[in-house]
Amino acid sequence: MDKRIVYKNDDNTISIIVPADCGLTIEEIAAKDVPTGKEYHIVDVADIPTDRTFRNAWEWQ
Amino acid sequence: MASIKLKGDTSGEITIDVPAVAGANTLTLPASTGNVLTDGAALPAIDGSALTNLPIEVKAWVNYNQLSPSIVSSYNVSSVTDNSTGNFTVNFTTAMSGTTYLALAGSGYSNTGRGGYFVGEDFEDRAKTTSSCKFKVRAASTSSSDAQLIDREIMNIIIME
Numbered sequence: 304m305d306k307r308i309v310y311k312n313d314d315n316t317i318s319i320i321v322p323a324d325c326g327l328t329i330e331e332i333a334a335k336d337v338p339t340g341k342e343y344h345i346v347d348v349a350d351i352p353t354d355r356t357f358r359n360a361w362e363w364q
Numbered sequence: 365m366a367s368i369k370l371k372g373d374t375s376g377e378i379t380i381d382v383p384a385v386a387g388a389n390t391l392t393l394p395a396s397t398g399n400v401l402t403d404g405a406a407l408p409a410i411d412g413s414a415l416t417n418l419p420i421e422v423k424a425w426v427n428y429n430q431l432s433p434s435i436v437s438s439y440n441v442s443s444v445t446d447n448s449t450g451n452f453t454v455n456f457t458t459a460m461s462g463t464t465y466l467a468l469a470g471s472g473y474s475n476t477g478r479g480g481y482f483v484g485e486d487f488e489d490r491a492k493t494t495s496s497c498k499f500k501v502r503a504a505s506t507s508s509s510d511a512q513l514i515d516r517e518i519m520n521i522i523i524m525e
Contacts, residue, residue: 308443312447316447316448318445318446318447318448319433319445319446320443320444320445320446320455321428321433321434321435321443321444321445321446322435322442322443323426323435323438323441323442323443323444323457324435324438325438325440325441325442325443325457326457327442327457332442332443332455335442335455335495336442336443336445336455336496355431355449355515358448358449358515359448359449
């Protein structure tokens with residue numbers, strides 16, 4: 304799947320959900336796996352940086 | 365009418381026991397020609413979903429690449445959440461029945477890295493639920509301060525219950 308689900312954590316870091324090929328849509332996976340109450344964004348995988356050197360400093364803007 | 369033949373010239377006897385209850389019982393042989401006991405082609409297929417009373421089953425697994433990050437292959441996994449470096453959560457499609465399930469994890473060896481790597485369910489955050497399990501990966505070290513969280517290319521997770 305070429306989509307990712309991004310949400311911000313309480314400490315302003317971000318988590319990125321990598322969907323599996325499980326028969327659910329990206330929206331269904333977001334509804335199930337994003338923590339309750341968290342705002343999330345569905346983005347293209349190409350929008351996620353590939354250099355993870357400073358992964359823990361990534362922020363959603 | 366078809367016939368039943370018993371062959372052999374050794375001594376002994378053949379006994380067919382029937383249950384000590386009323387009712388008809390039918391022994392059905394496969395239509396194909398062959399030896400039921402030794403010819404695999406004549407054996408009926410076994411449906412794994414019909415097996416019961418197993419002591420433990422593999423309920424989910426995932427082959428996960430932390431560096432991409434991406435899921436190479438999986439079973440009963442809806443997604444993997446990349447929380448931060450060396451920190452990810454496996455989310456189950458169908459939840460476990462409780463939180464006492466086994467979470468086995470292993471990291472693939474890499475020629476580009478040095479030393480060993482430890483991966484296991486996250487005991488620090490107490491993040492094990494029926495619907496997900498968090499894992500952390502650390503580089504092996506004799507000092508806890510040096511055991512840094514790290515991403516690995518091959519991460520194998522097996523959930524058994």
